[in-house]
Amino acid sequence: MADAKVIPFDDDRSRSGGAARPARRRTGAGGSGARGDGSTAPVSALPGGRLPEPPESSPEAGAAAQDAQGPQEAPGGGVRGTAGAGEAEAAGAGGGWDRRIAGGLAFLRRRVTGDYEVDEFGYDKELTDQVLMSALRPLADKYFRVEVKGIENIPSDGGALVVANHSGTLPLDGLMLQVAVHDNHPAERHLRLLAADLVFHLPVVNELARKAGHTLACAEDAQRLLELGEIVGVMPEGFKGIGKPFGDRYKLQRFGRGGFVSTALRAGAPIVPCSIVGAEEIYPMIGNAKTLARLLGFPYFPLTPTFPWLGPLGMVPLPTKWTIQFGEPIPTDGYPPEAAEDPMLMFNLTDQVREQIQHTLYKLLVQRRSVFF
Secondary structure (H helix, E strand, O other), rough: OOOOOOHHHHHHHOOOOOOOOOOOOOOOOOOOEEEEOEEOOOOOOOOOOOOOOOOOHHHHHHHHHHHHOOOOEEEOOOOOOOOHHHHHHHHHHHHHHHHHHHHHHHHHHHHOOOOOOOOOOOOOOHHHHHHHHHHHHHHHHHHHHOOEEHHHHHHOOEEEEEEEEOOOOOOHHHHHHHHHHHHHHHOOEEEEEEEOOOHHHHHHHHHHHOOOEEEOOOOHHHHHHHHOEEEEEEOOOOOOHHHHHHHHHHOOOOOOOOOHHHHHHHHHHOOEEEEOOHHHHOOOOEEEEEHHHHHHHOOOEEEEOOOOOOHHHHHOOOOOEEEEEEEOOEEOOOOHHHHHHOHHHHHHHHHHHHHHHHHHHHHHHHHOOOOOO
8 A cells, every 4th residue: 555646536647547538628717727816827747748749830820829819909909800890890880879869869959948040031950951851861862862963053152043843743853952952062052942832831841841941932032042142942833843744744834934033133143954854753643633622722633543542652652763963054143233124034044944954854864764763
């Protein structure tokens, strides 16, 4: 018994022979080989044995070891590797959401307390930018996929009168025109549309139109806005254009008596012709229930392939592809003040604007591959 030896339980050797067992992995602070400060104790050879040879280092082995270890701390305190970039992006995204939430709460606080401004026409710029434009933008960008051309023809400052064709059964073209000007102009200018009396007689629509910067289609309001340096939008066809049958699509109706030209002459503001392709097909108007329109007080009551046969589902517009092109501006500041009272001059300028819009419509229709693409 004097020669007997004590074999510890954690010895890697078998009691019956010299073959080694598979190594066990222990984790945690209480595992063998761990010190109290968290570092690993040096490994010593067992009696009669020797330490295994370390594997030869190679670039492939180093890369594999680095991948196995995960992201490493950079000398400057940063994190190396793609995981660190992902964490930084996640932190940035989190900060962006924090800013959005804080901005939204501040916006709600201002709305509740009344700490916001409107101009003399009832225009609420903050509400338009943060709510109305945000609601209309997906419709313009994703649904109708509006393509804008010639935005450089709208001046960066000062007043201008944008004159466009009107179509589509419902006046979505005016709203898409408003989004197109704001989102594509380098100065993010706002379009102040002149609307018909009916818009301001409808509940809810009346308030939203005022907040969005629309005003009554009268010469006094239009001239005042132009003198204030605003971009004013007008669609001289009115209900004749928006309520025309589908067979007359892209055929401009009469432009009235040229009141918009007189307003531009008095304000000395340039006239920018605008052609809109794609709006005619969103609600193909194949009929007009005139009796029902008179009972409701509407200028027309449209009958389309889907409305009123499909009920509310028939109000969904077709996803046509739109193109909005702004033409070369027609200057008016070179005319004398009394030119606004010259009927022949107003007739000639009105006809010039109308012909330019009609010619551009035909050109865009020839270039269009499909109604939906």
